[in-house]
Amino acid sequence: MDAIEKIVEQILEKGTCEAEAVKKSEVNRIESNFYEQIAALDIQKKQQITKNAELSKKIFRQKQNRQQLEVKQATLNSKQELLGQLFKETTEKMKQWDTETFQQFASGMLSKLDLSGEVVFNAGEYSKDKISQTWLDQFTTDKLTLQLSEKIIPKESGFVLAKDGIEYNFLFSTLVQEVQTTEIYKIAEMLFG
Structure with missing residues (x-):
């Protein structure tokens, strides 16, 4: 075992x-x-x-x-x-603008344009009291006649000159808007550098 x-x-x-x-x-x-x-x-x-x-x-x-x-x-x-x-x-x-300043501006614009014949001056609602036919008559020559229109451009300052269907717009809102469109970058650069 x-x-x-x-x-x-x-x-x-x-x-x-x-x-x-x-x-x-x-x-x-x-x-x-x-x-x-x-x-x-x-x-x-x-x-x-x-x-x-x-x-x-x-x-x-x-x-x-x-x-x-x-x-x-x-x-x-x-x-x-x-x-x-x-x-x-x-x-x-x-x-x-007072009447004198407005008239200086209008006079400057009228002297820059080479217009002839009858031109209609349409004033803006806020500028109508700063211009008269008597004042416009000083620009009348043998080539040019300015006629103050009874038609007023509502809620605007400045004026529009009209001759033969062509309008020269000097309404302040339009002028400022044009400067805003073309010069905004320069203005912004000056302000915000």
């Missing part, structure tokens, strides 16, 4: 050793797999942190750009509003 017990003992010992070897091998494999997964998760974590940081920077830049654009737009709107107010006030100040 000793021999059978020895063989059983040897088989058990061999089985135990093999089981230990398999156990050790399996533990090593599991640990190796575990550490690989931890390393992979660590790499994934670092990549996600980098990705999140880049995304955060991108979102921050977008917000910053949007805010800068909003500030620029608000500044531009304020400047445009100020310029609009400036041109509106200019028109209002011209509308307030």
